[in-house]
Amino acid sequence: MTYIAKPRLHHPELPKNALGFTRRDYEGRVSTLCAGCGHDSISASIVQACFELDLQPHRLAKLSGIGCSSKTPDYFLSHSHGFNTVHGRMPSVLTGANLANRDLIYLGVSGDGDSASIGLGQFAHSIRRGVNMAYIVENNGVYGLTKGQFSATSDKGSKSKKGVVNTDSAIDMVMLALQLGATYVARSFSGDKAQLVPLIKGAIAHRGPAFIDCISPCIAFNNHAGSTKSFDYVREHNEAVNRLDYITGRAPIHAAYEPGETIEVTQHDGSVLKLRKVAADYDPRDRIAAMAFLQERDAAGEIVTGLLHVDPDSHDLHDHLGTVSAPLNRLPDDALVPGSAALEKINGALR
Amino acid sequence: MEPTNTEAPEYFHKVVDCQWACPAHTPVPEYIRLIAAGRYSDAYMVNWKSNVFPGILGRTCDRPCEPACRRGRVEEEPVAICRLKRVAADNKDDITARLPKAPERKNGFRVACVGAGPASLAVARDLAPLGYHVTVFDGDPKGGGMIRTQIPRFRLPEEVIDEEVGYITGLGLDMKYGQRIESLKALLAEPYDAIFVGSGAPRGRDLDVPGREEARANIHIGIDWLSNVSFGHIEKIGKRVIVLGGGNTAMDCCRTSRRLGGEDVKVIVRSGYDEMKASPWEKEDAQHEGIPILNFLAPKAFTYEGTNGSTRLTGVVFQKMGWTTDDKGKRRLLPTGEPDQHFECDDVLVAIGQENAFPWIERDVGLEFDEWDMPKVDPVTLQSTNPKVFFGGDAAFGPKNIIWAVAHGHDAAISIDRFCRGQDVGLRPPPNVLQSSQKMGIHEWSYDNDISNDERHRVPLLEKDKALSSIKFEVELGFDKGLGYAETQRCLNCDVQTVFSTPACIECDACVDICPMDCITFTANGEESDLRTRLKAPAENETQDLYVSGTLPTGRVMVKDEDVCLHCGLCAERCPTGAWDMQKFLLDMTHAGEKACGR
Numbered sequence: 044m045t046y047i048a049k050p051r052l053h054h055p056e057l058p059k060n061a062l063g064f065t066r067r068d069y070e071g072r073v074s075t076l077c078a079g080c081g082h083d084s085i086s087a088s089i090v091q092a093c094f095e096l097d098l099q100p101h102r103l104a105k106l107s108g109i110g111c112s113s114k115t116p117d118y119f120l121s122h123s124h125g126f127n128t129v130h131g132r133m134p135s136v137l138t139g140a141n142l143a144n145r146d147l148i149y150l151g152v153s154g155d156g157d158s159a160s161i162g163l164g165q166f167a168h169s170i171r172r173g174v175n176m177a178y179i180v181e182n183n184g185v186y187g188l189t190k191g192q193f194s195a196t197s198d199k200g201s202k203s204k205k206g207v208v209n210t211d212s213a214i215d216m217v218m219l220a221l222q223l224g225a226t227y228v229a230r231s232f233s234g235d236k237a238q239l240v241p242l243i244k245g246a247i248a249h250r251g252p253a254f255i256d257c258i259s260p261c262i263a264f265n266n267h268a269g270s271t272k273s274f275d276y277v278r279e280h281n282e283a284v285n286r287l288d289y290i291t292g293r294a295p296i297h298a299a300y301e302p303g304e305t306i307e308v309t310q311h312d313g314s315v316l317k318l319r320k321v322a323a324d325y326d327p328r329d330r331i332a333a334m335a336f337l338q339e340r341d342a343a344g345e346i347v348t349g350l351l352h353v354d355p356d357s358h359d360l361h362d363h364l365g366t367v368s369a370p371l372n373r374l375p376d377d378a379l380v381p382g383s384a385a386l387e388k389i390n391g392a393l394r
Numbered sequence: 395m396e397p398t399n400t401e402a403p404e405y406f407h408k409v410v411d412c413q414w415a416c417p418a419h420t421p422v423p424e425y426i427r428l429i430a431a432g433r434y435s436d437a438y439m440v441n442w443k444s445n446v447f448p449g450i451l452g453r454t455c456d457r458p459c460e461p462a463c464r465r466g467r468v469e470e471e472p473v474a475i476c477r478l479k480r481v482a483a484d485n486k487d488d489i490t491a492r493l494p495k496a497p498e499r500k501n502g503f504r505v506a507c508v509g510a511g512p513a514s515l516a517v518a519r520d521l522a523p524l525g526y527h528v529t530v531f532d533g534d535p536k537g538g539g540m541i542r543t544q545i546p547r548f549r550l551p552e553e554v555i556d557e558e559v560g561y562i563t564g565l566g567l568d569m570k571y572g573q574r575i576e577s578l579k580a581l582l583a584e585p586y587d588a589i590f591v592g593s594g595a596p597r598g599r600d601l602d603v604p605g606r607e608e609a610r611a612n613i614h615i616g617i618d619w620l621s622n623v624s625f626g627h628i629e630k631i632g633k634r635v636i637v638l639g640g641g642n643t644a645m646d647c648c649r650t651s652r653r654l655g656g657e658d659v660k661v662i663v664r665s666g667y668d669e670m671k672a673s674p675w676e677k678e679d680a681q682h683e684g685i686p687i688l689n690f691l692a693p694k695a696f697t698y699e700g701t702n703g704s705t706r707l708t709g710v711v712f713q714k715m716g717w718t719t720d721d722k723g724k725r726r727l728l729p730t731g732e733p734d735q736h737f738e739c740d741d742v743l744v745a746i747g748q749e750n751a752f753p754w755i756e757r758d759v760g761l762e763f764d765e766w767d768m769p770k771v772d773p774v775t776l777q778s779t780n781p782k783v784f785f786g787g788d789a790a791f792g793p794k795n796i797i798w799a800v801a802h803g804h805d806a807a808i809s810i811d812r813f814c815r816g817q818d819v820g821l822r823p824p825p826n827v828l829q830s831s832q833k834m835g836i837h838e839w840s841y842d843n844d845i846s847n848d849e850r851h852r853v854p855l856l857e858k859d860k861a862l863s864s865i866k867f868e869v870e871l872g873f874d875k876g877l878g879y880a881e882t883q884r885c886l887n888c889d890v891q892t893v894f895s896t897p898a899c900i901e902c903d904a905c906v907d908i909c910p911m912d913c914i915t916f917t918a919n920g921e922e923s924d925l926r927t928r929l930k931a932p933a934e935n936e937t938q939d940l941y942v943s944g945t946l947p948t949g950r951v952m953v954k955d956e957d958v959c960l961h962c963g964l965c966a967e968r969c970p971t972g973a974w975d976m977q978k979f980l981l982d983m984t985h986a987g988e989k990a991c992g993r
Binding site for chain 2: 045046048049050051053054055056057067073074077078079080081083084086087233234235236257262266274275278309
C-alpha cells in the first residue's frame with residue numbers, strides 16, 4: 044500500500060468518454076494490496092472497461108466476498124453500489140440483488156479461495172441458475188491474506204514459496220463454469236490488459252452468467268520458480284486462442300480481416316464480439332469442443348486464454364422464472380403488496 | 395530508441411525544468427524544500443551561491459524558471475518560484491558568518507571591472523575569495539548598476555540593494571565610485587591582468603518624430619529618468635503622463651509616474667497587448683494601479699504650444715496600427731489608415747528600448763566589433779578578441795536581465811581565472827552532480843511526495859492608496875511564512891528523479907496502473923516519433939524527453955514521458971522489486987576556483 048492518496052491531477056490530454064468522464068473518474072480509493080499485486084492490474088482493467096463502455100457508475104453494483112481479491116472493489120468505481128459479503132457468499136447476495144433490481148449491472152469480484160473453496164457451492168449454483176452477471180475470479184492460486192498456503196486452484200505438483208509440493212488436484216474453474224452452463228467463459232492474465240479489457244467489456248455486456256478466470260500473480264507468495272501462477276510461468280505457457288475486439292452496437296467496424304480469420308458474435312444488446320482467431324479451428328460457440336480442447340491443452344501444460352466459450356442465444360434467471368420486467372423498486376405499492384385477498388387466492392391454489 | 399543514458403548529467407538536469415531554464419542553473423527544488431523546512435538561511439545560501447542576489451532577484455527576476463515550471467503544465471499556474479526566493483531572503487538570520495572571505499594573502503592577479511552592476515559584482519564575488527585584487531569602476535556614486543538606477547524603490551527597497559551589494563563589496567574589493575571609464579586603451583595600459591566589461595546597455599532609445607526638439611523640456615528618456623528618480627534628482631512629474639513603449643521599463647516608468655504626482659498616466663504601445671515585451675505580471679501590476687494600456691497606436695508627432703524659447707508639450711499624435719497579412723503570409727504591423735488620434739499630456743516618458751554604447755572603447759585596441767557595432771564575444775567564455783578583455787551582462791549581447799548578467803559573471807570569472815593562470819579558457823569545468831536514493835522505508839521518502847492541490851497563492855499587496863502615496867513604500871508585502879510554506883508545497887520536486895532499473899523489472903504493470911499522469915508505458919520499441927504516438931497518453935510535448943529502458947524479458951521496453959510526471963514516487967512505491975527508485979539529482983554549477991568533481 045502507499046501512504047499518500049493518488050494525486051487528483053491527471054494528464055491534461057486525458058480523453059473523455061461519451062458521458063464526459065475521464066478514466067480517472069472510474070477509479071476508487073488507493074489500493075492497500077501489496078506492491079505489484081496482479082489484482083491491481085485487474086482493477087485497472089475494470090476501470091478501463093467501464094470507461095470505454097460509457098457506463099454510468101451508478102448503474103453498476105460490485106459485489107465481493109472475503110480475501111485480497113474481494114477487497115479490490117474498494118479500489119475501483121467509487122461511485123457505484125457495492126456489497127462486501129460474508130466469505131464465499133457473494134454469488135447468493137448477487138443473485139438476490141439481481142432478482143430485486145434487474146436493471147443494474149452486476150459485477151461479482153472474487154478470488155480462488157472465496158469461490159473455489161468456501162464459496163464453491165454458491166459459485167456453482169449462481170452459474171447453473173443463469174444469473175445475469177459478470178463474475179471475475181482473481182485467481183492467484185494461493186491464500187495471500189494468510190501468508191501463502193495452497194488454494195483449491197493451485198496446480199498439483201506446483202511448489203509453495205517454501206518449496207512444499209502441492210499434492211492435491213486443482214479445481215479448474217473454467218471447466219466448472221462450462222460444465223455448469225455459463226454462457227460466456229473466458230480466461231485471461233492480469234499482465235495482459237490488451238486481452239483482459241475487451242473480455243471484461245464483453246462480459247459486462249453479456250446477458251446471462253459471464254465468467255472470467257483471471258490469473259493474477261501473487262507477488263508476495265506465489266511468484267517464484269515452481270509456481271504455476273507466476274508472471275514468468277504464465278507468460279511462458281500462455282496460449283491465447285483468440286483476441287477479442289469488443290464493438291458496441293452503434294460503433295462502425297473499422298478493422299478488416301481476411302474471411303475465415305474472424306468470428307463475429309452479436310450479443311443481445313447489439314454489441315458485437317469480433318474474435319480474431321489465433322488457434323485455427325477453435326470455435327468458442329461450440330461448448331463441447333471447447334471443453335475437449337481445454338482438457339487436451341491443459342494436459343499438455345498450456346494455459347489457454349481468450350474467450351473460450353460464448354453462447355449467442357443466452358438466457359438468464361429472469362427469463363427462466365418469468366419475473367416481472369420492472370425492478371421491484373419501481374413497482375407501485377399495490378403491486379408489491381397485493382393484500383390479503385391475493386394471499387388467500389395463492390394459499391387456496393396450494394391446498 | 396536507444397536506452398536513455400541517465401549517466402550524462404544533461405538528461406536529469408533537463409527534467410528539472412526550472413533549473414534547466416535558469417541561466418545560473420539555481421537548484422530551485424532544493425531551496426524550496428529548505429524553505430518548507432523553515433531553513434531560510436540555508437535556502438538563502440543555496441541561492442546566494444548560485445545567483446548572488448537572492449533578495450533582489452526574489453523581487454525583480456525575469457523568472458525564466460516559472461514559464462518552464464512543470465506545475466504550469468499539470469494545472470493552471472507555475473509555482474511562485476521567484477517570490478519564494480524572497481521568502482528565504484526575508485526570513486533568514488544573519489548570514490554574514492557564512493559568506494566567503496577574501497584571503498589576506500592575495501594571489502597577485504589584478505582584475506578591473508567596468509561598471510558596478512550585477513555582472514561585474516558576480517565576477518568580483520567569484521574572484522575575490524580566490525585572492526584576486528578586484529577593482530570596480532562605476533560612474534554612479536553607489537554600486538548595483540541598473541539594479542539601483544532602473545528598478546524603482548517601490549519594487550525593490552534600497553536596504554535590500556545595500557545589503558546584497560554590500561556582501562560583495564565587503565570581500566575587500568577596491569570600489570571606485572564616480573569614476574566612469576572613458577578609455578579602454580587607458581585602462582589596458584594600467585597593470586591589470588584582465589578586464590571585465592559589465593557596463594550594461596546604458597543608452598535609452600530616443601524617438602525622433604516632429605516636435606521632439608521643440609517639446610524636449612517635457613520629453614524624457616525612460617531609463618535616464620528612472621535613474622534620476624532613483625538618486626533623488628527628480629521628485630515630480632506632470633499630472634497627465636504618457637509612457638511610450640511596452641517593455642518592463644515602460645511599466646516601471648508609468649508606475650513611478652503615479653507616485654510622483656501623475657494622476658492620468660497612460661501607457662501607449664505600438665503593438666498589441668500580447669506582443670508587448672513586458673512580463674505579464676508587470677503589465678498586470680500596472681493595470682492594478684489604474685494605468686490603462688492602449689495598444690496599436692504608433693507615435694507620429696509631439697504637439698506643443700508657444701514659440702521659440704518658451705514652447706510647452708501639449709500632447710502626442712498617434713497613428714492607428716493593425717495586423718495585416720502580406721502576400722507571403724507574413725503578419726505585419728501596419729497603419730490601418732484610420733484617422734490619427736491625439737492624446738493630451740504634460741509629460742512623455744520614452745521607453746522604447748535600450749542600446750549598447752561603447753564610445754569609450756577605441757577601435758584600435760585589438761577588440762573587434764561586429765556589423766551591429768557590438769563587440770565580438772565568445773558566448774561560452776565571454777572572451778573578446780582581445781584575450782585580456784571579457785564581457786558580460788547587457789554589455790555582452792545586448793539587453794537581457796539580471797539573472798543572465800549573473801550567469802555571465804560566473805562564466806567570465808571562470809574564464810578570467812583560467813586566463814590568469816595560463817590555462818585554456820575554452821576548457822570549462824563540468825558541473826558537480828550528486829545523485830542519491832531518497833528511500834527511507836518501505837513507503838517513506840526523505841522528501842514530501844504528497845501533491846498539494848492548492849492553486850498558486852497570490853502575493854499580498856500594500857493597500858493601493860497607500861502604495862501610490864510614496865515611491866518608497868514597497869508594493870508587494872511578500873509571502874509570510876504560512877503562505878510561503880503553502881506555496882512551497884506546490885513544488886513537484888522535479889529534481890527527485892524516477893530512476894528505472896531494467897534488470898529488476900518483472901513487468902507487473904503496477905507502476906502503469908498507479909501513475910496518476912499516465913507517464914509510463916510498456917510497449918514495443920520504435921523510433922521516437924513513432925513511440926510518442928503509441929504511449930498511454932500521447933507525448934506531444936517534444937521539448938520533453940522520453941526515458942527509455944533496455945529491452946525487457948517480454949521484448950518490450952519501458953517508456954516514460956517526462957512531460958507531466960508529478961514525481962510523486964507512486965511508481966516506486968507500487969514497484970515490488972525496486973525497479974523504480976526516487977533519486978535526488980542535485981546539480982551545482984562549478985564556479986571559478988571550485989573543484990569540478992568530488993567534494
